[in-house]
Amino acid sequence: MRQIFTVANKEFHDGLRNRWLISITLIFALLSIGLTYFGAAASGAVGVASLSTTVASLASLSVFLIPLIALLLSYDSFVGEQESGTLLLLLTYPLSKSQLLLGKFIGQGSIIALATLLGFGASAVLLYFQLGDIEVLTSFSIFIFSAILLGLSFTAISYLISLSVSEKSKAAGFALITWFLFALAFDLALLALLVGVEQGISQNGLTQLMMLNPTDIFRLVNLAGLDNSDVNGVLSVAINASLPQEQLIAALLAWVVLPLTLAIFIFKRKKL
Amino acid sequence: MNIPIVSLSDAGKSYNDLDVLKSVTMQLNQGEVMGLFGHNGAGKTTIMKLILGVISPSRGKVEVMGMAPDSKEAWHSRSKVGYLPENVSFYEQLTGLEVLSYFTKLKGFTNKKAKKQAIDLLEQVGITHAMKRQVKTYSKGMRQRLGLAQAFIGEPKLLLLDEPTVGLDPIATRDFYKTVDQLKSNGSSVILCSHVLPGVEQHIDRAMILSTGQLLAMGTLAELRQQAALPVAIKPSGLNGSVANDNKLNRFLTANCPDTLMVPEQEKLTVLSQLLNHEGLADLHVESANLEQVYQHFLSLTENSLQEPLLQVKGATS
Numbered sequence: 326m327r328q329i330f331t332v333a334n335k336e337f338h339d340g341l342r343n344r345w346l347i348s349i350t351l352i353f354a355l356l357s358i359g360l361t362y363f364g365a366a367a368s369g370a371v372g373v374a375s376l377s378t379t380v381a382s383l384a385s386l387s388v389f390l391i392p393l394i395a396l397l398l399s400y401d402s403f404v405g406e407q408e409s410g411t412l413l414l415l416l417t418y419p420l421s422k423s424q425l426l427l428g429k430f431i432g433q434g435s436i437i438a439l440a441t442l443l444g445f446g447a448s449a450v451l452l453y454f455q456l457g458d459i460e461v462l463t464s465f466s467i468f469i470f471s472a473i474l475l476g477l478s479f480t481a482i483s484y485l486i487s488l489s490v491s492e493k494s495k496a497a498g499f500a501l502i503t504w505f506l507f508a509l510a511f512d513l514a515l516l517a518l519l520v521g522v523e524q525g526i527s528q529n530g531l532t533q534l535m536m537l538n539p540t541d542i543f544r545l546v547n548l549a550g551l552d553n554s555d556v557n558g559v560l561s562v563a564i565n566a567s568l569p570q571e572q573l574i575a576a577l578l579a580w581v582v583l584p585l586t587l588a589i590f591i592f593k594r595k596k597l
Numbered sequence: 598m599n600i601p602i603v604s605l606s607d608a609g610k611s612y613n614d615l616d617v618l619k620s621v622t623m624q625l626n627q628g629e630v631m632g633l634f635g636h637n638g639a640g641k642t643t644i645m646k647l648i649l650g651v652i653s654p655s656r657g658k659v660e661v662m663g664m665a666p667d668s669k670e671a672w673h674s675r676s677k678v679g680y681l682p683e684n685v686s687f688y689e690q691l692t693g694l695e696v697l698s699y700f701t702k703l704k705g706f707t708n709k710k711a712k713k714q715a716i717d718l719l720e721q722v723g724i725t726h727a728m729k730r731q732v733k734t735y736s737k738g739m740r741q742r743l744g745l746a747q748a749f750i751g752e753p754k755l756l757l758l759d760e761p762t763v764g765l766d767p768i769a770t771r772d773f774y775k776t777v778d779q780l781k782s783n784g785s786s787v788i789l790c791s792h793v794l795p796g797v798e799q800h801i802d803r804a805m806i807l808s809t810g811q812l813l814a815m816g817t818l819a820e821l822r823q824q825a826a827l828p829v830a831i832k833p834s835g836l837n838g839s840v841a842n843d844n845k846l847n848r849f850l851t852a853n854c855p856d857t858l859m860v861p862e863q864e865k866l867t868v869l870s871q872l873l874n875h876e877g878l879a880d881l882h883v884e885s886a887n888l889e890q891v892y893q894h895f896l897s898l899t900e901n902s903l904q905e906p907l908l909q910v911k912g913a914t915s
Contacts, residue, residue: 331702342690410685414747417649418703419675596612597651 328420329428336432340398346436349394353444356390357383361448379452380464383445384547387472388540389508391441395479396486399433400500403487403592413597422592430480430585437476445469467570471546474577478539481584488591511538539580546573600663601626602755602786603648607657609810610643618643618810620657627754630777630787632797634892635807641790642683643810645757648788649680661755676704679753681744683760683790689733693724693743696732697750704751718746723772737764745773749780756780756787763793774800794889804888806895813895818888825894827886828859833872835879845871 340346360382406412415425449465486499515534518526526534535541549570603625610618618640625631633641646652647659650666661678664671687696697715706714719728722742727735735743741764748756756777762770777787777800791797804821806813814821831849833840833856840846840858849858849868860868865883872878886894 328703331699335699339688339690409687410682411687413646413651414680414682414685415703416651417675417678417680418700419672419705420703421672597646 328424329431332420332425332428333431333435336402336429337435340433340436345398346440349398349437349440350444352390352394353440354447356386357445357448358451360386361452376452376456376458376461376464380468380547383468384544387475388544391437391472391476392479392508392540393504395437395476396483396500396504398436399429399480399483400487400496401493402429402433402484404490404493404496405487407491407597408493416597423589426484426585426589426592430477430484434477434480437480438473441469441472441476445472468547471543471574471577474574474581475539475543478577478580478584481581481588484588485584485591488588488595507538507540511541536576539577542573542577542580546570546577549573601660602629602662603788604660605644605647605657608647608654608659609656610640610647610652611655616810618647619812621807621812622657623805623812623815625755625786625788627786628781628784629803630781630789630801632801632804632888633788633790633807634794634804634888635813636792636896638809639807640810641807642759644807645680645759645788645790648755648757649678650675676751677754679748679750679756681748681756681758681761685744686740687732687743687747690731692729692731693719693735693739694728696743697728697746700747701750706751714750715746718749719743721749721776722746723769738766738769741765742769745776749776752783752785753780754785756785757790758787759790760792761789762791762796770796794892795887798888804891806892808896808899811899813899818891821891821895822886823862825886825891826861827890827894828861829865829886830882830884831858831860831865831868831872832856832882832884833858833875833878833880834882835877836872836875839875839877840872843871843875 361379403412406415416422445465446469449461449469452465453459453461482503483500486503487496490496490499515531519531532545535545601624603623605621605623607620607622608618609616609620621640621644623631633644635641643652647654648661648666650659650661650668650671653667659666661671662674664674666674688699691699694712694715697719698711701711701715701718702708716725716728719725722745724735724739724742724746727739732740732743741761745758745761748758762773765773774796777789781787789797789801798818801818803815803817805815806821814824816824828849841850841855846858846868849860851857851859858868862885869881869883872881
């Protein structure tokens with residue numbers, strides 16, 4: 326346990342030193358405060374937009390940003406140390422592979438989690454003072470919680486990438502493709518399936534398919550409770566057949582635990 | 598009977614069909630320094646990885662301090678093993694002290710003790726002046742010293758050093774060997790891989806010579822010399838060519854060094870006493886074959902014998 330904490334501590338401090346924490350926090354804070362105040366600009370008004378509009382726009386932006394940031398932060402965690410020779414050295418220490426992996430996950434995960442909490446939390450507090458509505462805090466806490474899970478999920482996915490390749494540049498390439506597939510291509514494919522194939526897929530089937538993509542689960546968690554008018558595309562179809570919130574969160578949690586377990590498995594079999 | 602610190606019995610490693618290490622049997626006792634020689638790809642690093650428990654042997658048995666190093670039981674003995682990898686670049690953005698504190702903590706020191714231990718070690722390798730600077734500003738020699746400090750954490754019982762003197766200046770090299778001698782007298786065992794042969798001789802007890810995954814020779818330097826039967830070079834001065842006229846002595850002269858007698862080890866004393874009878878002998882220089890020559894000898898032996906198996910392999914795969 327102490328070994329895990331030592332590694333986590335080092336990774337966390339790396340995140341502080343590289344200005345990752347401060348930049349991610351700033352990006353999230355600016356984004357959410359900007360959207361909170363100017364989200365309604367499209368409809369001609371400047372000022373605090375409605376809660377559902379704000380959360381909807383935040384969710385649609387985070388769904389691109391959070392996976393990208395998580396992948397960027399962690400894609401070289403293992404392949405980078407392998408290239409510099411410290412991975413081999415670390416493994417001669419009284420430190421197991423799963424301890425090293427979990428330590429890194431806790432350290433880098435904390436960076437993402439803390440940045441999400443601080444960045445989006447800032448605008449939640451701001452909005453709460455403006456609207457004075459307790460509902461702000463509840464919907465924002467669900468949003469922040471699911472955003473953290475999304476970030477952790479992509480951290481775990483980037484470990485899979487980092488452990489499966491032998492060069493840093495390859496890991497970067499795969500990280501980009503992974504991001505593209507999950508954040509963009511998957512939805513387009515679903516839409517094509519929905520439109521192109523007549524009676525090919527039921528509403529229920531669509532929702533099930535969406536469980537295969539953590540970004541879609543994140544969207545469902547945050548948009549399901551909102552007015553349908555703020556949501557369009559594949560989602561509006563899926564929302565009608567949506568699963569209960571707890572089940573969605575559980576699915577998102579599975580998207581953290583499963584890639585992480587698989588990463589440990591791959592690490593244990595990795596040839597050094 | 599004390600148990601050897603490291604024992605390999607018929608240990609070998611293959612990746613797919615490639616034998617990186619054929620069968621090697623060796624033992625390393627407490628307080629012994631073993632030199633491991635061989636050119637790139639000879640299997641030196643594979644032996645080290647086997648002993649470190651990072652990889653498991655495909656054949657045979659590896660034991661370190663009485664346990665298989667890749668097993669769970671050996672977990673705690675790992676903190677008593679120090680390793681310096683051949684090519685390692687530490688976390689560039691951290692300072693030397695931070696890097697060393699991290700590794701010290703991972704070896705099981707508590708936070709407070711870790712920092713003290715790290716500072717002590719940095720002092721031992723002589724880079725305290727740079728410990729607050731980021732590693733990326735370090736020179737090659739300083740990085741190597743940092744690596745050594747890392748290997749010395751926790752007074753290891755077993756040290757594996759892969760090319761420890763690369764990048765070190767002569768003074769740092771001397772300091773390094775002093776540390777090795779000191780660790781040895783404290784009862785630590787050391788395995789030392791090196792390409793730089795001069796200077797290693799007086800610090801190692803035994804040497805292992807490897808080539809393409811095969812153990813060519815192992816033993817003390819004296820034993821290896823005997824096995825290689827390399828001649829002793831005797832260089833008399835002040836004789837003005839009278840050796841060439843001496844029937845007993847001129848057969849030891851060779852064409853490429855007309856002043857030096859190349860004498861087999863067992864005839865050394867006879868030749869010396871004959872030389873002493875010569876009038877006008879001003880000085881004598883006697884030199885046994887050094888490690889480098891022994892190494893060259895064993896390598897040249899295999900180069901001839903290796904041709905055949907190589908051809909066989911080629912025939913088998915085509």
